[in-house]
Amino acid sequence: MKKQLLFLALLTIYFNVNAQIQVSNFTYNNVRNSHPSELQEFNGKIFFSAVNDGSGRELWSSNGISSNTNLVLDLEPGETSGLVTFYSTILNNELYFNANDDYSYSGGEI
Numbered sequence: 001m002k003k004q005l006l007f008l009a010l011l012t013i014y015f016n017v018n019a020q021i022q023v024s025n026f027t028y029n030n031v032r033n034s035h036p037s038e039l040q041e042f043n044g045k046i047f048f049s050a051v052n053d054g055s056g057r058e059l060w061s062s063n064g065i066s067s068n069t070n071l072v073l074d075l076e077p078g079e080t081s082g083l084v085t086f087y088s089t090i091l092n093n094e095l096y097f098n099a100n101d102d103y104s105y106s107g108g109e110i
Contacts, residue, residue, distance in 0.1 A: 056081035
């Protein structure tokens with residue numbers, strides 16, 4: 001009985017891990033080290049943080065088509081990153097996330 005439960009638990013973990021969203025071959029203006037991370041699905045799009053050579057780590061969105069992958073907002077103008085980490089949540093059909101504002105020296109904000 002224990003072996004059967006262990007098998008079912010491992011099988012469940014396997015399918016959950018393989019069901020995760022993956023971004024592959026993401027580049028922006030041929031910057032290969034964009035490192036997209038912290039993906040969040042919202043209203044048919046994937047929101048994530050990524051780096052490009054002109055704006056640091058910022059908020060991006062995509063519907064899975066390269067031509068529809070866009071920088072949502074340059075939160076911290078210039079090469080400074082507006083997102084150090086991308087923590088997000090959905091509440092009342094709104095996407096909330098943290099941002100970094102170096103100009104006010106107040107740390108992370110929602």
